[in-house]
Amino acid sequence: MRNYQEILDRAADGPYCTEEEWDLERVAMTTRRLVDEHQLAWDPEQVVPNDPALADAVFEAGFKLVQELGGYSRTTERIIEFEPGELEAGIRRMPQQLEMGEGKDLKTVVARDIMDERPPIVWAGNPGVPTPERLFLPMVMSWMQEPIVDLVTCGSLSEVDGREVRTGDPSEIIATRRELQYMRQGLKRVGRPGMGMLGAQSAVSEIGDLAAAHPDYLRECDAHLVPMLNELKMDHRNISKAVNSIEYGMRNASLACVIVGGLGGDAPGSAVVNVASFILANLTCLADYHICHPIDMRHVATTTRRVLWVESIVEQAFARNAPCIIVSDIYPKSGALTPELLYETAANAIAITVNGGHLEGCGSADGVVPNGSGLEARFMGEVGHAVTRQGTSLEEANDLILALLERYEHVFDLPDGNRGVPFDEAYDMERLTPKPAWEQMYEEVKTEVREMGLAEL
Amino acid sequence: MSGEEALIGKIREAIVGGISEDSEQLTREAVDAGIDALVILNDGLMSGADEVGAKFESGEYFLPELMLTGRALKAAMGVVSPILEKTAERTTDTGVVVAATVKTDIHDIGKNMVASMLTASGFEVTDLGVDVPIKDIIAKAQELDADLIACSALLTTSMPFMRDLINLLDAMGERERFKVMVGGASVTPEFAERIGADATAPNAMDAVKAARALIRSGQSGEDS
Known part of the structure; x- marks a missing residue:
C-alpha cells in the first residue's frame, strides 16, 4: 500500500455489492463456514481459554475472512479488496510501542504478551458516554487525579451552554472543542498537563474531528478514534478521520465494536470477525493501536461470558500471531455506588490484563448515562497491576472471573439494568472524593477480591 | 399425521x-x-x-x-x-412498516434486528437504511401508506432528529396517519414520551410486541 489514496481508489472502483449481500452472504455466511472449517467452539466455563491452538485457529480464520472478503465502503457500495501480502505488510507495520503524552507525563504503551509481567496501561475514562456539561469537568478530574492512571479519555458532551448537541451540526464543533478545553483544563488542575488523551469523543462525524486537529485541542501526542462500522465496513465519514491524521500526526485508535451475537453469530464467529476487523483496520483506519470493544448483542456490556471470551481469545490470537497494541474497553452493566460495578470491573480487568491487553474504562452503566466515577477507574488499574505483580496464570484468572461472575451475573436479568447513581451522587463535588458509602463499598469489595485469590490487590 | x-x-x-x-x-x-x-x-x-x-x-x-x-x-x-x-380483510395484527436509522447516525445493527424480527413476524418492512433524512422517511411512509414508522438512533446527538420527525409530521398534518416507534441504546420510555412517540422497546422481541399493540390500537380506532 503506497499511500492512503489507494484505499479511496479501491473504494471507488472495487466490485459492486449491496449492503444486504455484504452482511448476510459475505460476512455472516463466510464466517459461519470458517468457524465450521476450523472447528471453533467456546466453553462458558472457560472465559479465559488456555488453548494456544484455539487462539491460533481463531487468528487463521480471521485472516482468511479478511483475505476472502476485504472491506466494504458503505459510501460507494464497493468492496475494498486487499492482497494477502498487503494484509501481512499491514500487520508488520503495527507499532510495538507508542509514546503518548509529553514531558514528564509521557507514557510509553507497548504491545503486551500473554501473562506479560509488565503492567497494563491504565487508560481511565468513560469513553463516549453522553455527559451533561455541568458534570463533565469534575468527572474527568475524578480519574485524572488518580496516581495509578497513565492516560485519560472522556465522555461525549450531550449538551453545551444548555443546548443539545447534534451530530453533523455546528453544535458538534462547539461540543468537541469544549470537551477538549475541559480535558486540557482538568489535566492542568491535577498537575499533569502533558498526560496523553484519547479525545474528541464528542466528534461523531468528521466535522468534529477536523475541528479538534489543532495543538490547543488534540495534540500530536494524543489519540482520536477512527471507527469501523459493523461489520468490516468503512464510510467516507470515518475514512475522513483517518485522512485527517495523515499530516497532523495524531495517534489513530481503530475502533471495531464487533457485535457478539450479530453477523458473526455466537462467540467464536464474533472473535473471527474481531480478528478480521483489526487486520483490516491496520490499513483502512491507519491504526496505531486497536481498541477491543466487542458488544454483547443482548446485554451491551463487555462483562458477559461471551464478551469476556471474545476479548480473551482475540488478545491471545494477536499476542501469538501478530503482536500489536490492544487497548480493551471495560463497559460494565452496573453503575456507580453498586458493588456489582466493582465485581464487573475486576473480572474484565483480570481478563484483559492476563491475555495481553491494556485497560480502558470504565463506561459504567452500559455507557448510556453518566453514572461512573474515578473510583472504578482506580480499581480497574489496581486489579490490573495486581494481576501482573502476582504473575496470575490463565487458569487462575479464569477461576477468579468465574467466582466474580457468581457475584454479578444476576444484573443481566434485571429488567431495568443496574444503573446505580449519577456521578454527583457518588462523589463529593467540592472535594472530588468518593462519598463515604461508595468508598466503603470499594474497600469491602477490594478485600473480598483479595480473599478470593488476588492477594496482591 | x-x-x-x-x-x-x-x-x-x-x-x-x-x-x-x-x-x-x-x-x-x-x-x-x-x-x-x-x-x-x-x-x-x-x-x-x-x-x-x-x-x-x-x-x-x-x-x-x-x-x-x-x-x-x-x-x-x-x-x-x-x-x-x-x-380476506386483514386478519392479523401486522402491517406496513417503514424503518430507518435517522439522519447523521450510521449505526444499524439494532435497527436491522428490529426490521428482521418484524419481517419474521409477518410485517411488511421497508428498510431505508442509515443516515436517512426525516423528510425521506415521511415521504416513503406516505408512498407506501404505511401503518408504522420505526426509527432508530444510537447516538444521543442523533436522537433529536427523531423529535424533528414527529414535529414535522405534526406540522404537515400527518401525525394521526402514522404510528411512530422510536428505538436505540439510549432511548428511554421517558424520552419517547417526551418527544411524542407512540412506543419504544428495549429489544427486538419487545419491539414486535409494541408494533402489534400499535397496529391493534389503530384497527380498534378505525372500528370505533
Missing part, C-alpha cells in the same frame, strides 16, 4: 431453518394442494417465526439466523399474500 399437517410442518421447518427456496416452494405446493392460505400463514409461517423468535430470545439463535428467517418468510409471503388480499 395428515398430508396437510406434514406439509405445514415442513413449511414451519423451512422458516425455522431460514431456507428461502424451500419455504417458497413448499408454500406454493401447499397452495396448489388447496390448503387454506390462512392455515399456511398461521400454522406454518407464523408458527415458525414464533419459534425463531423464542430461539433468538433464549440465545440459541443469533442475527444471521434471524435475517435468514426474514428472507425465507418474505419469499413465502410472496406466494400467500396475493391470495390473502383477495380472500
